[in-house]
Amino acid sequence: MxxxxxxxxxxxxxxxxxxxxxxxxxxxxxxxxxxxxxxxxxxxPCLRLGIGCDRDLLDYDNDSGDLRVTSDWIERVSNLISSLRGPLVVFKLSHLFRTRQSPLVQNLLHLLLQKGGVETLHLSSCFEKVHVHLPPFHSLKVLRLFGCHVLLPAGFRGFNSLTNLCLDHVEISNDHLHFLIHTSNNLTTFMALYFVTAQVPLSVNISSPLLRHLNFQIDDSVDKVSVISAPCLEQVEISTSNHTDSSSKKFAPVALGLLISISMVSSLNLYSPILKCLSLVTLPFNFTFPRLRSLTFCFFIDTMVKTMYDAFFRLLRSMPFVEELKLLCPYSNQNNCVEILKQELLEKKREGISCLNQTLEIVTINMKNVMIGVILGNFFLLNARVLKLMKFECSTWSVIKPSMIKELQKAEVTSSAAKVVIFCHKENVSINIK
Incomplete structure (x- = not known):
């Protein structure tokens, strides 16, 4: 008691x-x-339903043993929502929907609209594409859709409160995409991770008065992408999907067009397939990123070729005021590229790369292949005149070999203020090398 x-x-x-x-x-x-x-x-205030949670509410196919959605399951979810007495602020639904079950999913969305108060909506169809008409959720702040064919109903006026929009493996028409973005006047984050191939390629023009963060993945469905107006834009991440052949000349002008349209950002993340695209075109003469202060490159070294290194250094020359540079590589099987990388860096001179002489203070290198990390580190230790911190990151100390430490200790350092540090994430410990 x-x-x-x-x-x-x-x-x-x-x-x-x-x-x-x-x-x-x-x-x-x-x-x-x-x-x-x-x-x-x-x-x-929140419901999270689907694969991986509340499995006792899910149904199984007796023949295959797979999870499946049935009318009975949808009815139970509907009853559950109807039983709630207060506003449902967060609703996340992920399941193996079939396209033919789109009306059932649509009924759930209308039920949520009747409840009112929805601020976060995540809807994922992990098997077949579901067709959804987005109801006018007046309080909606976060919308994340996966595996959906998105349609806007007649009379749709936008989401006035929406701040975060993520479209992943989504099919949507040009007109509906533009209307969705342009009528969401409070949008601060937009993620377009993959558009499902439609009959007409998308030509994406982004205008958003408060947009600060953009994550765009170039794929076969995108014919053009450009930021027309986004005065508050600060951070941009550009990548390509796994389905995209980045060596195709088709994607080079798409990547270049997007880069040129975001020249005023302060933070930029790029993936090496984008370098492959840019290696096929030439940056406009005197093109620069005058406000860029932070640059991150995620390298897939085993895909790197000479022209991609050329593109990397051309980009670096267009960024005269970069203060922080991060070089990441999640893979370790690049031993065949070590000699190529050595030769490339020996051929490159710091002349013409203003940030090396004036502003670059922090370089972070996180490479699964330790030797490649050391080679890159030696280049920046030698050429960055105002460097203050060279940080090598690793997941565990087991990847750090005595030979690596010896190489770093004897590295030639131009900046008298430079510190060389190895940081281990697992132990959250760092050691000073120099």
Whole structure:
């Protein structure tokens, strides 16, 4: 009894916070704990349903044993939403939907609209594409769609409160995409990770008064992408999808056009397939990124060729005020590229790369292939005149060999203020080399 009394004495907002961390099954069972918990779950502000959670609410195909969506499952989800007494602020649904079940998914969205108060909506179809008409959620702030064919209903006026939009493996028409972006006047983050191939390639023109972060993945469905107006844009990440042949000349003008249109950003993340695209074209004469201060490159070294190194150094020359450079490579099987890399860096001179002489203060290198990391580190230690910190990151100390430390200790350093540090993420420990 004493335990029940102590539970009853908890503030309601704390109990609801506890419920929010449980799956639906256990949240409902809390009604048996004490009187004050009875039906408290009906005030849950968030629901997360789908593969990997609440498996007892899912159905199985008796023949294959696979998870599947049935009308009964959808009905139970509908009843669950209807049972909630307060506003449903967060709703996340991920399942192996079939295209023919699009009307059932649409009914759920309309039910959410009737409940009101939805601020975060994640909808993922992990098997077949579902067709959805986006209802006018007036409070919606975060929208993430995966595996959907998105349609805007007649009379759609946009999401006035939307700040974060992510479209991943989504099919949408040019007109609907532009209208969705342009009517979301408070949008600060836009992620376009992959557009499903449509009959007409997309020509994406982005205008957004408050947009700060853009993550765009160039793929076969995109014929052109350009930032027309985004005065607040600060950070951009550009990549290509796994389905895209970045060596194709088709994508070179797409990548170049996007780069030119974002020349005023302060932070830029690029992946090596983009370098492959840019190696096929020439940057306009005197083109620069005058505000860029932070640059991140994710290298897939085994795909690097000489022309890509040329593109990398051309880009670096167009960024005269970069202060921080990060070079990342998640793979380790690049031993065949070590000699090529050595020769390339020996041929490159610091003349014409203004940031090496004036502004570059921090270089972070995280390479699975330690030798490649050392080669790159030696280049910047030698050529960056105002360098303050050279940091080598690793996941565990086991990858750090004595030979690496010896190579770094004898490296020629131009900047008298430069410190050389190895940082291990797993142990959260760093050691000073120089």
């Amino acid at each position: 004493g335990g029940a009394d102590r539970i009853s004495a908890l503030p309601e907002e704390i109990k609801i916070s506890i419920l929010s961390r449980l799956n639906v099954k256990y949240a409902i069972r809390t009604s048996a704990l004490a009187r004050s918990w009875r039906h408290l779950w009906t005030h849950l």
